Amino acid sequence: MRVIIDCDPGNGVPGANVDDGVAVGLAIAARDRIDLDAITVVAGNTTNRVGYAVAQTMLAEIGVDVPLYLGADRALVEDPKRWRTHLDRGARDPTVPELWRDTPGPRPFRGAPSRPAAQAIGELVTAHPGEVTLVAIGPLTNVALALRLYPGLAKAVNRIVVMGGVFDVDGYLVDTNFGCDPEAASAVMNSGATVTLVPMDVTVQTLLTRGDIDRLERIDNRLTRYLVPTLRPWVSYLDATRNIGGMRIHDVVAVALLLDPSIATSRRSAVSVELAPGLSRGRAARWTPGTLNSREDQACTEPPPIDVLVDIDNARLVELLTDVIRSLG
Numbered sequence: 522m523r524v525i526i527d528c529d530p531g532n533g534v535p536g537a538n539v540d541d542g543v544a545v546g547l548a549i550a551a552r553d554r555i556d557l558d559a560i561t562v563v564a565g566n567t568t569n570r571v572g573y574a575v576a577q578t579m580l581a582e583i584g585v586d587v588p589l590y591l592g593a594d595r596a597l598v599e600d601p602k603r604w605r606t607h608l609d610r611g612a613r614d615p616t617v618p619e620l621w622r623d624t625p626g627p628r629p630f631r632g633a634p635s636r637p638a639a640q641a642i643g644e645l646v647t648a649h650p651g652e653v654t655l656v657a658i659g660p661l662t663n664v665a666l667a668l669r670l671y672p673g674l675a676k677a678v679n680r681i682v683v684m685g686g687v688f689d690v691d692g693y694l695v696d697t698n699f700g701c702d703p704e705a706a707s708a709v710m711n712s713g714a715t716v717t718l719v720p721m722d723v724t725v726q727t728l729l730t731r732g733d734i735d736r737l738e739r740i741d742n743r744l745t746r747y748l749v750p751t752l753r754p755w756v757s758y759l760d761a762t763r764n765i766g767g768m769r770i771h772d773v774v775a776v777a778l779l780l781d782p783s784i785a786t787s788r789r790s791a792v793s794v795e796l797a798p799g800l801s802r803g804r805a806a807r808w809t810p811g812t813l814n815s816r817e818d819q820a821c822t823e824p825p826p827i828d829v830l831v832d833i834d835n836a837r838l839v840e841l842l843t844d845v846i847r848s849l850g
Contacts, residue, residue, distance in 0.1 A: 522554060522555055522556060522654060522779060523556050523558050523649060523652045523653045523654065523679075524548060524555050524556065524557055524558060524653070524654050524655075524656060524779065525557075525558050525559045525560075525561065525642055525645060525646075525653060525654075525655050525656065526544070526545055526548060526557065526559075526560050526561070526656045526658065526776070527560075527561045527562075527563060527592070527638065527642070527655065527656065527657045527658065527659060527663050527664060528541040528544070528545060528560065528561070528562060528563070528572070528576070528658045528659050528772070529541060529562065529563050529564065529565035529566040529567055529569075529572045529658075529659030529660065530542050530545065530562070530566070530567070530572050530575040530576055530579070531566045531567045531571075531572065531575060532575050532578075532579060532627070532747075532748070532751035533575060533578065533621075533624055533625060533626045533627050533751050534567055534571060534575065534612075534626065534627065535611065535612050535617045535618055535620070535621040535626075535754075536609070536610070536611020536612040536613075536614065536617045536621075536758065537566055537567050537571075537608075537611070537612075537755075538566050538755065539751050539752055539755045539768070540768070540769065540770050540771050540772040540773060541566065541572075541658055541659070541772050542575070542579060542748060542751060543729075543748060543752070543770055543772070543773050543842070544656075544658055544770075544772035544773045544775060544776045545560060545576070545579065545776075546579075546583075546744050546747075546748055546846065547773060547776045547777065547780075547842055547845055547846065548656075548776050548779075549583065549585055549587070549744065549849070550744055550845045550846045550848060550849040551776075551779075551780055551845050551848075552849075553848075554779075554780060555776075555779065555780075557587050558588070558645055558653065559587065559588045559589070559590060559641055559642075559645060560576055560580075560587050560588070560589050560590070561589075561590045561591075561592050561638035561641060561642060561663055562576055562589070562590070562591055562592050562638065562659075563592040563593055563638065563659045563660055563661075563662050563663045564592075564593060564594050564595060564596075564601065564659075564660065564662070564701075565608070565659040565660040565697065565698065565701050566608060566659065566697070567608075568594065568605075569591060569592055569593065569594045570591070570594070570630045571627070571630075572659075573589065573591045573630060573633055574627040574628060574629060574630040574631070575627040576589055577589060577627070577628065577630075577631060578627040578628045579747060581628070582743070582746075582747040583743045583744050583747050584743055588634075588641070589633070589634075590633065590634055590636060590637065590638040590641040591633035591634070591637065591638060592637060592638030592639065592662065592663040592666075593637075593638070593639070593662040593663055593666060595662075596660065596662055596701055596702035596703075596704070596705065597662060597665060597666075597702055597704040597705050597708075598702075598703075598704045599701065599702055599703060599704070599803075601701070604697070604700065604701045608697065611758065616761070617758065620754040620757050620758055621754045623750070623754075624750050624751060624753070624754050625750070638663045638667075639663050639664075639666035639667040639669075639670055640667075640670065642655065642663060642664065642667040642674075643667040643670050643671035643674055644671075646667070646671070646674050646677050646678045647671050647673055647674060647677045649677075650676075650677040651677065651679055652679060653677075653678060653679055654678070654679045654680045654681075654682065654779065655678055655680070655681045655682070656681075656682045656775050656776060656779070657681060657682065657683045657684070657685075657709070657775075658684040658698075658771075658772035658775050659698060660685075660697070660698050660699075660701035660702040660705060660706075661683065661685065661698065661699075661702055661705035661706050661708070661709045662701075662702045662705045664681065664705065664708075664709050665702070665704070665705035665706075665708040665709060666705075668708060668709070668712055668714075669708075674714070675712040675713045675714040676713070676714070678714050678715070679715070680714075680715045680716070680717060681709065681712075681714050681715070681716045681717070682716075682717045682719065682775045682778060682779070683698075683709060683716060683717070683718050683719065683775070684698060684719045684724065684771055684772050684774065684775045685698035685699045685706060685718070685719075685720070685805075686698075686699050686706070686718055686720040686721065686792065686794075686805035687699075687720055687721040687722060687804075687805060688720055688722050688805060688806070688807055689722055690721050690722055690725055693721060694800060694801060694804060695801070695802070695803040695804050696720075696721045696803075696805075699794060699803045699804075699805055700802070700803035701803075703794050703795065703796050703802055703803040704796060706794045706803070706805075707793070707794040707796060710792045710793065710794055710824055710827065711824045711825065712825075713825050715827075716827040716828070717778065717787065717827065717828045717829075717830070718790075718792060718827055718828065718829045718830065719771075719774050719775050719778070719830050720805065720829060720830065721771065722831070723774065723785065723830040723831065723832065723833050724769055724770070724771035724772075724774055724833075725769060725771075726832070726833050726835055727769050727770045727771065727773070727774060727833065727835050727838060728765065728766065728767045728768070728769065728770075728835060729752075729767050729768050729769075729770045729839060729842075730766055730767035731756060731766075731767060733767065733839055733843070734749060734752050734753065734756065734767075736843060737749055737752075737843060737846060740843075740846060740847050742846070742847075742849050742850055743849070744846055744849050745846060752768065755768055756768050770838070770842070773838070773842060774830070774833060774838065777838055777841055777842065778830075780841060780845065781837070781841055784833060784834050784837045784838050784841065785830045785832060785833040785834070786830070786831055786832045786833075787828040787829055787830045787831060788809075788828070788829055788831050789809075789810060789826050789827075789828060789829075790807040790808065790809065790810065790826060790827060790828075790829040791807065791808055791809075791810045791823050791824050791825075791826050791827075792805055792806070792807045792824060792827060792829065793805070793806050793824055794806075807829055810823065810826040811823070
């Protein structure tokens, strides 16, 4: 299975989420089933250059060679300052540097190919129609730009698996991936591509506990020797700020689905993204296709139906993650 992962990794960065790195690690470890054609980086959880440095460091530390491309540094329309202030708040917490004191940070940014991520995505997908699955686990800016540059991409891609959107999770009006770039999220939802959406409503059902991380550490291969030290300070930070007993592995679900679709259930839905200014900008809404009252206003045309995950078996997800990482040797 040919795969491109578009991501915003933060492993080793004080206060930044680390589940992108676990998702990428799962794809690398599943080398017998996943042919990772490229990793592309977008601004979101981290800035694009920091995320690129994290990905460079990870690949070097675990000793694999995967083409890596630098993507968009800002959203299509949304002013990045508000989200950057929100996402970087952990780094401003005076207790955070101490939590990450023993965790090696990413190596300095060492430059990137001249070909931007959107071009790399478009060229790879259109050169191999029906073969490439695009896993998008950050804001969707790179994907939306690729759709603009390559009008045939929506039909050529095998599937786009998107981790993003939130419908009914207490405390979350908008999630990060859709909120950082609502226009990009809307473009992908309306693209007509075969899309599987992994919303926060499902990923908050996941949990990787300290005990699970201990088990990963005991595997002791080149992947766990890189990953585990980046997970522990994040879990300690979550203990202090959210007290959930571990870490949500949101992005891991998008890769795990490729390996075992039966770990989750989905429902065919239409999904729209709010683009108007205000608190709900970036908010996702879903409904059963064809159930809305018809309107004469053609601007309200229903988006193409997609598959939206509604449930997941966390125990099987963690078992899959552990078993595949163990297989790396």
